[in-house]
Amino acid sequence: MQSRQTLLTLPILLLAGAMLTGCNSDAPSSSDAQQVAEGIFASCDNMKVKDFERVNGIPQNDGSYLVQVKYTVRLTPPDSISSYMRDTYPKTLAELQAKDKRHDELRAQYTDRLHALEAVEPMATTQELETKYPDLAQLSAQSGELINGPQLNSFVNNTMSMIERNMVDACPKVNPNITMRMVNVPKPLEKFAGDVDIPFNDTYAMIKTDNGWMARQ
Structure with a gap:
């Protein structure tokens, strides 16, 4: 048989539970x-x-x-984005990555050759060494040619901007800050092909x- 204290306490606990349940049910x-x-x-x-x-x-x-x-x-992504990211972007990206790699290789060869010549002729200037040694001048010219034209970082950044503009245009009623926040998350950009x-x-x-x-x- 339950004690008098238990019988008195039970309604209080039930009331407290009901109040908590009511509070939670009124939340979003x-x-x-x-x-x-x-x-x-x-x-x-x-x-x-x-x-x-x-x-x-x-x-x-x-x-x-x-x-x-x-x-x-x-x-x-709308077709204006997905088709470009599927067909054009990967090809151009690969070409620029290869160009960047070749530039780095030529600059490394140039630096090694220049340091070797400076060790032999420490008083000569870089210009004098390039004039005297055609192979050094050729390495400098070849690496310089690769700097001209589209560059990898600019290409990727411009593509990101293109995606942002097209997504904002596709969803004009969505807050542009939210749209651009979304576009800046996925990497690599090739994901926007789908x-x-x-x-x-x-x-x-x-x-x-x-x-x-x-x-x-």
Whole structure:
């Protein structure tokens, strides 16, 4: 038979549990938070939210909630991007990488040859040595020729800018800062030849309205 103390304590525990349950049920649900995430990208067919997870909810003194979430946005590049990244970009990239490698090889040969000649003729200037030794001048000229024309770093940076511009144009109603943030994540850039999954970790400020929980404006 239960003691009098146990019988008195039980209703208090049940009441406390009910209050906690009521508090938690009044917090934004995973579905509420997911609607916020989907609303950010709803205007663009090239971006879809997937694998959504509500991580935590933190109540605020004013009745609002900070909701921590993580999810993935699947970015489907328009044809203007995917076709270029599939057909043109890899070929040009390989050519510039080979050019860069050849330049480095020639500069190394030039430096080794110059140091060897300086050891023999320490008083001679570089210009004098290049005039006296045609092979040294030739190495200098050959490496210099490879500096002209498109360069690897500029090509990659320009391609990144092209992807940013095209994605902003494809999704004009999505905040451009979010679009550019997404574009800067995937590496190497060849990934933009097809669908790209981009991870997000965000915190939403949400408030209860007559229409349910919504993002605080």
